Amino acid sequence: MGQTLSEKIISRAAGHEVQAGDLAVVQVTMTMTVDSIAESVIKVLRQELGAKRVHDPERVALFVDHVAPACNPATADGQVLLRRFALEEGINRLYDVGRGICHQLMIEEGLVQPGTVALGSDSHATTYGAIGAFGTGMGTTDIALAFARGKTWLKVPESIKVQVHGAFSPGTTAKDLILWLIGRLGAEGASYRAVEFHGVEGSSLASRMTICSMATEMGAKAGLVPPDDLIRQHYPVPEWLYPDADATYVQEIMIDLSKIQPQVSLPHQVDRVAPVSQVQGVQVHQVFLGSCTNGRLEDLHLAASLLSGRHIARGVRLLVIPASHRVLMDAVADGTMSTLLAAGATVGTPGCGPCLGRHLGVLGAGEVCLSTSNRNFQGRMGSPEASIYLGSPATAAATALAGFIADPREYRQ
Amino acid sequence: MGKVWKFGDDVDTDQILPGRYAPYMTGEAALARHAFIEYRPEFARAVRAGDIILAGRNFGCGSSREYAPLALKRCGIAAIVARSFARIFFRNALNLGIPLFESETAAQEIADGQEVELDVAQGILVAGERAFPLRPPPAFVCEILHQGGLVEYYRKHGRFPGEPNS
Numbered sequence: 001m002g003q004t005l006s007e008k009i010i011s012r013a014a015g016h017e018v019q020a021g022d023l024a025v026v027q028v029t030m031t032m033t034v035d036s037i038a039e040s041v042i043k044v045l046r047q048e049l050g051a052k053r054v055h056d057p058e059r060v061a062l063f064v065d066h067v068a069p070a071c072n073p074a075t076a077d078g079q080v081l082l083r084r085f086a087l088e089e090g091i092n093r094l095y096d097v098g099r100g101i102c103h104q105l106m107i108e109e110g111l112v113q114p115g116t117v118a119l120g121s122d123s124h125a126t127t128y129g130a131i132g133a134f135g136t137g138m139g140t141t142d143i144a145l146a147f148a149r150g151k152t153w154l155k156v157p158e159s160i161k162v163q164v165h166g167a168f169s170p171g172t173t174a175k176d177l178i179l180w181l182i183g184r185l186g187a188e189g190a191s192y193r194a195v196e197f198h199g200v201e202g203s204s205l206a207s208r209m210t211i212c213s214m215a216t217e218m219g220a221k222a223g224l225v226p227p228d229d230l231i232r233q234h235y236p237v238p239e240w241l242y243p244d245a246d247a248t249y250v251q252e253i254m255i256d257l258s259k260i261q262p263q264v265s266l267p268h269q270v271d272r273v274a275p276v277s278q279v280q281g282v283q284v285h286q287v288f289l290g291s292c293t294n295g296r297l298e299d300l301h302l303a304a305s306l307l308s309g310r311h312i313a314r315g316v317r318l319l320v321i322p323a324s325h326r327v328l329m330d331a332v333a334d335g336t337m338s339t340l341l342a343a344g345a346t347v348g349t350p351g352c353g354p355c356l357g358r359h360l361g362v363l364g365a366g367e368v369c370l371s372t373s374n375r376n377f378q379g380r381m382g383s384p385e386a387s388i389y390l391g392s393p394a395t396a397a398a399t400a401l402a403g404f405i406a407d408p409r410e411y412r413q
Numbered sequence: 414m415g416k417v418w419k420f421g422d423d424v425d426t427d428q429i430l431p432g433r434y435a436p437y438m439t440g441e442a443a444l445a446r447h448a449f450i451e452y453r454p455e456f457a458r459a460v461r462a463g464d465i466i467l468a469g470r471n472f473g474c475g476s477s478r479e480y481a482p483l484a485l486k487r488c489g490i491a492a493i494v495a496r497s498f499a500r501i502f503f504r505n506a507l508n509l510g511i512p513l514f515e516s517e518t519a520a521q522e523i524a525d526g527q528e529v530e531l532d533v534a535q536g537i538l539v540a541g542e543r544a545f546p547l548r549p550p551p552a553f554v555c556e557i558l559h560q561g562g563l564v565e566y567y568r569k570h571g572r573f574p575g576e577p578n579s
Contacts, residue, residue: 035437036432039436049564066437072438075438121477123476123501138505139478139479140480140505151573187474188423188499191497192500357431358438375425377428379427379428379451382433384451
């Protein structure tokens, strides 16, 4: 019987053939946790499970990105604990303050490989599907058990096939595609399922990461793109890693990319999606360009192409937080950073930034933010009386220039 | 007996426990006091051990933060009944040993604040004159709940649910 990409990967990791609906215990090739969760993982691992060591320090990665640098003594203490844990366990893969966002580094640093199962203590671990890995987010207890065993258990998901064709119209991006899809399927439209994206061969790795990172916003367990030559150039892709032509999908969705317009998520739910034209003119106080969803060089390039030679509007703050140190270095080297700074941007330490409302750009009551991140829940970025709209880096740049939510197609140059 | 705390659809983990109130930010001792701190501020003050959360669709969507269900457990929430659960929240709550049930009708027909009685073993929720049979969870879920959570399950069996004995 034909298998989906998820069924193939999980079959390999389980050591026997599985299909959707089966319970499987699988080898996990990389498990990661971050500064905000590490303390609780260490507590479950050592105190509750009584584990003496992690199963294999080579298959564990640790990141200081959620509050980096620390914003108060409590977070500083948590980071001290994480660094000590890395030393005690002999974990070499500790990416400290300023190195960047966990999901970005998992792919950039080659910590996750096509055809493997990787776990993160963060829901956006679905990002790893961009290179054909089964990445999924889990909580403290599951991550601690994966640290202790090098394995986890999961139910093999059914899959939804998204078949795209055509090309994006100018000013429209992968972010608009995934927002449009979330709007169509709803916040639980892919719950417990994997979403396979077919026909995105023309898109960059960065765009695929944007799409896969937000699969979790429709409840998906994983979001995957079948690897093609682009991925083979950079990662070892096993020859069996493709979905069978006769694989079973619970739903198939066809999308003509040329029909997608710039999309925006409205407060306070990611699946409240509208074309940007419907909310044009909403006054904005802060624009955030960054996050695991849209903080890559491609995103900074796109924003800079609109901002070049112009200046952001009075009364707007434009926060740019590159997804990693490498992204920041590249953006400095090619002049993108100069363009953004000249346009009035403020640049922050690579990491999660204000996405989850803990530091580096927390919102006050009555403030409105247009963010390139992935969640606009009430109170997510600060005051519960603030409003968050989600959009693409192009929409973010246009909005920063206008001072209100603006259509990027009107600001292209 | 417990009181019902009723919620709508798509209650997200930032509503249950905003990231700014995470143990990482404020220490773990205060966790129970911060449950629904902005979304429903009276919750943490008035909730009693044995109370039940009754919710609509997709309860617990969003972040993988296990401290969201942990805060509810620390408040003494005896069970969560919802029309449906978000995937990671379901798994986290189950791992912590919080009984979870799906029910279309109970969530719609029982009022906020109503006194109810829940028989976890039988899967029946009684509200006044009415008894709502709850959909029985899959066997592996029952096994984990029976042990009080995944850590307890693992310590007892030395394996994951569905994993053969080594």
